[in-house]
Amino acid sequence: MSAPIDYRISEEAGRRFAVVPLEQFTELVERAGDAEALTLPHEIVSRHLSDEIPLVRCWREYLDMTQAELASRLEVSQAQVAQWERPGANLRHSTLKKLATAMGIHVQQLSLDDD
Secondary structure (H helix, E strand, O other), rough: OOOOOEEEEEOOEEEEOOOOOOOOHHHHHHOOHHHOOOOHHHHHHHHHHHHHHHHHHHHHOOOOOHHHHHHHOOOOHHHHHHHOOOOOOOOOOHHHHHHHHHOOHHHHHHOOOOO
């Protein structure tokens, strides 16, 4: 990363943490190569593969988030989120990245592809 990291130090239960914005954390993880080690909870994989539910919807529901809550985080309409969640939706990488950031997950967790 060439830009300075925006962080603050937080202490909780006697432990110190460096808190960074999610976008910067995600970029650090990607650069460190840890993105390959990311996993998907069984509940998400099972619903996606068995019930053919799109990963965006699986993750949103797993995180106990409504379409309206996700839409609010993304500053889009609930109807837009519903479109992104429909089966067969072909989402751009930039859209997947925004969705992942809004849900607090890594963009690669929204794809079962090997690329």
